[in-house]
Amino acid sequence: MNRIQHLFDEPSEHSSAGEFFVVAGEFGRVFVTREVAEALRATFRRLIVPTWLEFRDQVGSLVRVRSRHVMVIVESTPETRAADRRHDEARSAEENSNRRPWDTD
Numbered sequence: 001m002n003r004i005q006h007l008f009d010e011p012s013e014h015s016s017a018g019e020f021f022v023v024a025g026e027f028g029r030v031f032v033t034r035e036v037a038e039a040l041r042a043t044f045r046r047l048i049v050p051t052w053l054e055f056r057d058q059v060g061s062l063v064r065v066r067s068r069h070v071m072v073i074v075e076s077t078p079e080t081r082a083a084d085r086r087h088d089e090a091r092s093a094e095e096n097s098n099r100r101p102w103d104t105d
Helices: 005-009 034-045 078-097
Strands: 020-025 028-032 052-056 062-066 070-076
Touching: 020 034, 028 034, 034 052, 034 070, 070 078
Parallel strands: none
Antiparallel strands: 020 028, 020 070, 052 062
Protein backbone atom coordinates (compact mmCIF):
# COMPACT_ATOMS: atom_id res chain seq x y z
CA MET A 1 0.00 0.00 0.00
CA ASN A 2 2.87 2.41 0.75
CA ARG A 3 4.09 2.07 -2.83
CA ILE A 4 0.84 3.39 -4.31
CA GLN A 5 -0.25 5.84 -1.61
CA HIS A 6 1.41 8.74 -3.48
CA LEU A 7 -1.04 8.20 -6.35
CA PHE A 8 -3.93 9.04 -4.03
CA ASP A 9 -2.17 11.99 -2.40
CA GLU A 10 -1.55 13.92 -5.63
CA PRO A 11 -3.99 16.72 -6.36
CA SER A 12 -6.38 16.21 -9.23
CA GLU A 13 -5.41 17.81 -12.53
CA HIS A 14 -8.95 18.88 -13.36
CA SER A 15 -8.36 22.35 -14.69
CA SER A 16 -10.77 24.63 -16.46
CA ALA A 17 -11.02 24.07 -20.18
CA GLY A 18 -10.30 27.77 -20.60
CA GLU A 19 -10.56 29.47 -23.95
CA PHE A 20 -10.37 27.51 -27.18
CA PHE A 21 -11.83 27.47 -30.66
CA VAL A 22 -13.84 24.71 -32.29
CA VAL A 23 -13.15 23.88 -35.93
CA ALA A 24 -16.03 21.76 -37.21
CA GLY A 25 -17.32 20.27 -40.40
CA GLU A 26 -17.98 16.97 -42.14
CA PHE A 27 -14.97 15.49 -40.35
CA GLY A 28 -16.37 16.20 -36.88
CA ARG A 29 -14.92 18.81 -34.57
CA VAL A 30 -11.44 19.71 -33.40
CA PHE A 31 -10.46 22.01 -30.53
CA VAL A 32 -7.66 24.45 -31.36
CA THR A 33 -5.87 27.41 -29.81
CA ARG A 34 -6.61 31.02 -30.72
CA GLU A 35 -3.40 31.18 -32.77
CA VAL A 36 -4.36 28.18 -34.90
CA ALA A 37 -7.90 29.53 -35.41
CA GLU A 38 -6.52 32.88 -36.53
CA ALA A 39 -4.12 31.18 -38.95
CA LEU A 40 -6.99 29.13 -40.40
CA ARG A 41 -9.16 32.23 -40.78
CA ALA A 42 -6.31 33.98 -42.57
CA THR A 43 -5.98 31.00 -44.90
CA PHE A 44 -9.67 31.22 -45.79
CA ARG A 45 -9.28 34.93 -46.59
CA ARG A 46 -6.68 34.19 -49.25
CA LEU A 47 -7.56 34.45 -52.91
CA ILE A 48 -6.58 30.81 -53.45
CA VAL A 49 -7.40 28.53 -50.53
CA PRO A 50 -5.32 25.34 -50.43
CA THR A 51 -7.14 22.04 -50.94
CA TRP A 52 -5.75 20.57 -47.72
CA LEU A 53 -5.30 22.22 -44.33
CA GLU A 54 -2.78 20.90 -41.86
CA PHE A 55 -2.68 22.15 -38.28
CA ARG A 56 -2.23 21.05 -34.66
CA ASP A 57 -5.16 20.65 -32.32
CA GLN A 58 -5.20 21.92 -28.75
CA VAL A 59 -3.29 18.92 -27.40
CA GLY A 60 -0.74 18.81 -30.23
CA SER A 61 -2.14 16.16 -32.57
CA LEU A 62 -1.61 16.75 -36.26
CA VAL A 63 -4.89 17.31 -38.13
CA ARG A 64 -5.19 17.26 -41.91
CA VAL A 65 -8.56 18.01 -43.51
CA ARG A 66 -9.85 19.21 -46.84
CA SER A 67 -10.51 22.94 -46.63
CA ARG A 68 -13.92 22.54 -48.27
CA HIS A 69 -15.01 20.36 -45.33
CA VAL A 70 -14.46 23.09 -42.72
CA MET A 71 -17.89 24.57 -42.11
CA VAL A 72 -17.38 26.70 -38.99
CA ILE A 73 -14.75 28.11 -36.62
CA VAL A 74 -16.31 29.05 -33.28
CA GLU A 75 -14.81 30.75 -30.23
CA SER A 76 -15.53 29.05 -26.90
CA THR A 77 -14.71 30.76 -23.59
CA PRO A 78 -15.81 29.88 -20.05
CA GLU A 79 -18.13 32.91 -20.17
CA THR A 80 -19.79 31.94 -23.47
CA ARG A 81 -20.19 28.32 -22.36
CA ALA A 82 -21.81 29.50 -19.09
CA ALA A 83 -24.14 31.79 -21.08
CA ASP A 84 -25.03 28.86 -23.37
CA ARG A 85 -25.88 26.72 -20.32
CA ARG A 86 -28.07 29.49 -18.86
CA HIS A 87 -29.81 29.88 -22.22
CA ASP A 88 -30.42 26.11 -22.48
CA GLU A 89 -31.80 26.00 -18.92
CA ALA A 90 -34.13 28.96 -19.58
CA ARG A 91 -35.32 27.41 -22.85
CA SER A 92 -35.93 24.09 -21.12
CA ALA A 93 -37.82 25.78 -18.28
CA GLU A 94 -39.95 27.64 -20.82
CA GLU A 95 -40.77 24.43 -22.68
CA ASN A 96 -41.64 22.67 -19.42
CA SER A 97 -43.90 25.52 -18.28
CA ASN A 98 -46.03 24.99 -21.39
CA ARG A 99 -46.53 21.28 -20.74
CA ARG A 100 -49.81 19.95 -19.46
CA PRO A 101 -49.68 17.49 -16.56
CA TRP A 102 -50.97 14.67 -18.74
CA ASP A 103 -48.31 15.13 -21.44
CA THR A 104 -45.82 12.29 -21.50
CA ASP A 105 -42.12 12.50 -22.23
